[in-house]
Amino acid sequence: GAVVSQHPSRVICKSGTSVKIECRSLDFQATTMFWYRQFPKQSLMLMATSNEGSKATYEQGVEKDKFLINHASLTLSTLTVTSAHPEDSSFYICSARPGQGSNQPQHFGDGTRLSIL
């Protein structure tokens, strides 16, 4: 089946550093990838939609200069949390959609738990 790999699974770093999270579709090409954020006991909230070869589309209230998204190939999207602070600590989940249209379901990675000290 379609597999999405997310790396790292967990990261702990100091306040002020930048953290990069990778999302790879291992056995299919993904024109579109999505980045979600989940706070404890809350919903997954869509942060942005990442399209290969073009700028990401950010949801309202998400700082695009804070959360940099690069979708340079059909199998890789990256999310960089710049100058991370404790309030950025959260669970980040990516998903990838095979093909061009919306008929195909999203396939999710296992998530990255980010802890900023």
Place this chain on the structure above:
Amino acid sequence: GDSVTQMEGPVTLSEEAFLTINCTYTATGYPSLFWYVQYPGEGLQLLLKATKADDKGSNKGFEATYRKETTSFHLEKGSVQVSDSAVYFCALSEGWTGGGNKLTFGTGTQLKVEL
């Protein structure tokens, strides 16, 4: 805007018990509805879906019926197993879609099944 409300967990059941996890939604149009499951240590997996009113999605013994009149999509299973222990997320996507568009999720309901 769109929203999804799920019953809070954790829900603890004995094996072979009947399961219901309630889900209601608010949407401006005619959404597609989904249930996702997240087993411990794994990513979210699509469990079932329904794309229009009165549709019933089913998979692995789980069922949910799209009820437009009550804006609900409750998840049911007649006899749960220990292996069903996981977190279940209700979600919607605007319009007819297989789930490839923006998803709005509920908060998730943790299910624990004991012997």
